[in-house]
Amino acid sequence: MTANVPASAAAPAARFEPNLMRRKLAGTIFLGVCLLAIGVLLLTLAVLLWDILSRALPWLDAQFLTGAPSRRAERAGVLPALVGSIEIALLVALITFPIGVAAAIYLEEYANDNRLSRLLRTNIANLAGVPSIVYGIFGLALFVRGLGLGFSLLAGAMTLSLLILPVVIIASMEAMRAVPQAQREAAFALGGSRWQVVGGSVLPAAAPGILTGIILAMARAIGETAPLILVGAVTFVTFLPNPIDSGYTVLPIQIFQWAGDPREDFQSLAAAAITVLLILMFVLNAVAIIIRARLSRHLTW
Amino acid sequence: MTVAVPPLAPAGTLPGPAIRITPAPSRGSDPGRPHEPATALRLEGISCWYGGFRAINDVSLDVERRRITALIGPSGCGKSTLLRTMNRLNELVPSFRLEGRITFEGVDIYGRDVDPVVVRRRVGMVFQKPNPFPKSIYDNVAFGPRINGFKGNLDELVERSLRRAALWDEVKDKLRQSGLSLSGGQQQRLCIARTIATEPEVILMDEPCSALDPRATLQIEELMAELSREYTIVIVTHNMQQAARASDTTIFMTMGDDRAGYIVERGPTLRMFTNPEHRLTEDYVSGRFG
Numbered sequence: 197m198t199a200n201v202p203a204s205a206a207a208p209a210a211r212f213e214p215n216l217m218r219r220k221l222a223g224t225i226f227l228g229v230c231l232l233a234i235g236v237l238l239l240t241l242a243v244l245l246w247d248i249l250s251r252a253l254p255w256l257d258a259q260f261l262t263g264a265p266s267r268r269a270e271r272a273g274v275l276p277a278l279v280g281s282i283e284i285a286l287l288v289a290l291i292t293f294p295i296g297v298a299a300a301i302y303l304e305e306y307a308n309d310n311r312l313s314r315l316l317r318t319n320i321a322n323l324a325g326v327p328s329i330v331y332g333i334f335g336l337a338l339f340v341r342g343l344g345l346g347f348s349l350l351a352g353a354m355t356l357s358l359l360i361l362p363v364v365i366i367a368s369m370e371a372m373r374a375v376p377q378a379q380r381e382a383a384f385a386l387g388g389s390r391w392q393v394v395g396g397s398v399l400p401a402a403a404p405g406i407l408t409g410i411i412l413a414m415a416r417a418i419g420e421t422a423p424l425i426l427v428g429a430v431t432f433v434t435f436l437p438n439p440i441d442s443g444y445t446v447l448p449i450q451i452f453q454w455a456g457d458p459r460e461d462f463q464s465l466a467a468a469a470i471t472v473l474l475i476l477m478f479v480l481n482a483v484a485i486i487i488r489a490r491l492s493r494h495l496t497w
Numbered sequence: 498m499t500v501a502v503p504p505l506a507p508a509g510t511l512p513g514p515a516i517r518i519t520p521a522p523s524r525g526s527d528p529g530r531p532h533e534p535a536t537a538l539r540l541e542g543i544s545c546w547y548g549g550f551r552a553i554n555d556v557s558l559d560v561e562r563r564r565i566t567a568l569i570g571p572s573g574c575g576k577s578t579l580l581r582t583m584n585r586l587n588e589l590v591p592s593f594r595l596e597g598r599i600t601f602e603g604v605d606i607y608g609r610d611v612d613p614v615v616v617r618r619r620v621g622m623v624f625q626k627p628n629p630f631p632k633s634i635y636d637n638v639a640f641g642p643r644i645n646g647f648k649g650n651l652d653e654l655v656e657r658s659l660r661r662a663a664l665w666d667e668v669k670d671k672l673r674q675s676g677l678s679l680s681g682g683q684q685q686r687l688c689i690a691r692t693i694a695t696e697p698e699v700i701l702m703d704e705p706c707s708a709l710d711p712r713a714t715l716q717i718e719e720l721m722a723e724l725s726r727e728y729t730i731v732i733v734t735h736n737m738q739q740a741a742r743a744s745d746t747t748i749f750m751t752m753g754d755d756r757a758g759y760i761v762e763r764g765p766t767l768r769m770f771t772n773p774e775h776r777l778t779e780d781y782v783s784g785r786f787g
Contacts, residue, residue: 308591378628382688385586386641386695387618396644401631493675 248474251467260468264434265450269461274469277450280349280429280437281418281476284446287353287439288360288417293410295357296364300406303365304372305394324362331359332423340427347428347442355427356420360413367409371402404491411484415477421448447473534603537562537699537729538583538620543597544757545582547590552578554757555597558748560699565721565730567744567766569737571781574750575758576733580701583731584620585613601699618645621697625704627684629676629691634659634668637676637687641695654694661727662690663720682713689720693728700724702732706739718743737782741770749778 263273303320307313335355345351375398383397399406428442429449437444447469454466538560545553553575560566560583568576581587582595585606599606606616618641629637638655647654655672659665664686668679676687685705692700702721706714714736721730721743734740740747747770748763762775773779 376628378624378626379630381586381589381624382628382630382691383640383644384589385584385617385622385624386644386691387614388644389614392644396640397630 248467248470251464252471255464255468256471260465261472265453266434269459269465272454272462272465274447274450274472276434276436277445277447277469278472278476280444281446281448281473283349283437283439283444284353284356284424285414285418285480287350288357289410289414291354291357292361292364292413296361296410297368297406299361300365300368300372301394301399304369305390305398320362320365324366328359328420329422329426331355332426334358335423335427347430348440349437349444350439352424352427352429352444352446353439355423356417359420359423360417363413363416364410367413368402368406371405371409372398374405375401404488407491408484408488411480411487415480415484418446418477418480419448419473421446421452424449447476535561537601538731539598539600540579540582541598541600543579543582543595543599545578545587545593545595545597547594548592551755551757553582554753554755554759556750556758556760558760558763560729560731561746562729563725563727564745565725565732565743566746566748567740568731568733568748568750569735569740569781570750570758571752572735573756574752576750577703579750579758580703580731580733581622583699583701584617584622586617586622588613618695619697620699620701621692621695622701622703623685623688623692623705626708627681627688629679629684629687631675631677633673634676634679634687635672638690638694641691645695658690658694661693661724662686663716663723664690680713682709682716685709685713685717686720689717689724693724697728699729699731702730704733704735707735714739737770737784741766749773749775749781751777751781 259271260273261278262275263271264276265274266272299320303313303317307316332355335351335358339345339351339354340347343351345354379397379401380393383393388396424446429445430443435443451466451469451473454462454469457463536559540556540558540560543553543556544551556579568580570576578587582599583601583606587593587595595607601616601620604611606613606620630640632640635655638658639651642651642654656665656669659668664683667683668674668687671678676684679687685708689700689705706717709717718739721732724730725745732740732744744766746763747766749761749769750758751761753759762769762773762778764774769778770782773782
């Protein structure tokens, strides 16, 4: 037994075996494993990015960003796909924000804890794990055919909204659950009705978490390919899409098309489009972080 | 249920640590308002349950208008529960059930046609741990008036409430700063300002000083004495010195064998601490248990 401090005569030193060396060693090994894991992750990421960027950079110019796809690689551009992605992202945000937050408010603040509400909560959690292509099939049946929206960007946006709605609901519920009960009690004690308590006290406090959840869900939606293919996003679009008429594409699908072309130039085009997509996602995440930081200035529980 | 109260030995024979009693400020100069009844809040036969667990057992008491009533007793005996029945805050817990009658200004506040929202504006509450909203100081105080549809000069109301809570001088230059940037004692005074901004008639205080240091505690107690000229105050406290110093009437509660709370004795503070009638009371105030 090693001890840095000499045991006092009265203390029963034999009952404890500090084993300091062994404990410290275990800690160091654990730290090493964690660092290794992070290292592997960062290395993989770096290799991936290097591979993409080294191929893509020569092709990233103004013409690429403002042009339309073409059979001639040097004339091809990514604008319709970019605009399509941004339009879908905005529509999805517009649809999921009110529906998702309202559903979360109901489940978290209004619903009693009975069998029905527990069933609802479990089912929403399950829906979050359903493969995205299933949503594509559902969107085809409901939005494209059932509601007669055809292969429009609107139908695509609604399909993607269904996909990320469970995630938004769960994130919003978590954000509201994190608001301490003391805040609600204070608002009730001032004579607030339930809506005043929720709207005036809980929601403002939960806002950073809710907004972050929405933006991250949107970032996921932007990367989805399979469901959109099923509801009619096409792969060669040379005009700028609008929500109502059919014929639109998004970045992941454009990438898919180019990557499927064996010619070297189109492989590089795919890499360039991937870079654009990555930048878009990066911007979205940065916006999420900024909004969260600004809104949680006041929040220091 | 009445508790049999055996007579005790004559006054002056209480063992245990001495408690310095400073009599509450003289009320003789307060002319009172002749048309008002002396009782603001009356509880009759109150029993309440959380699910199957009985928390309060047949409590009856009167709360005098514009006086400070202290509720003392050992931990877990139901003081906070009893306090919360007075502004219907217990109803936030779904399993809560109450029997009995609580009358405020003559109206049964648990009546079928009484909206708890209305009750809570007139019976305010300050909590144990200061809980200001994560908003600016101004918005904290303005929250209550806004949700209750205040039409009038909000700036003036906010200033008045902050002055009455003895906080104005410290925050008048930083009304837009977050309420959470204040110290503990200041936050509690902010919560008091917030409560009085809705112009209640009764203020319930649930151990308002237990999370504060002695200096802040003293400030709050001085504030209470000032406030009791306008408002009826009911305070739950663990701190017997505080109850002795600050209150006019003291009610002593304890837990029965079934863990339900009941009132052992009540009376003027001076008498409760120097010449209690009941043995349990004597034991508690002299620090022998609790």
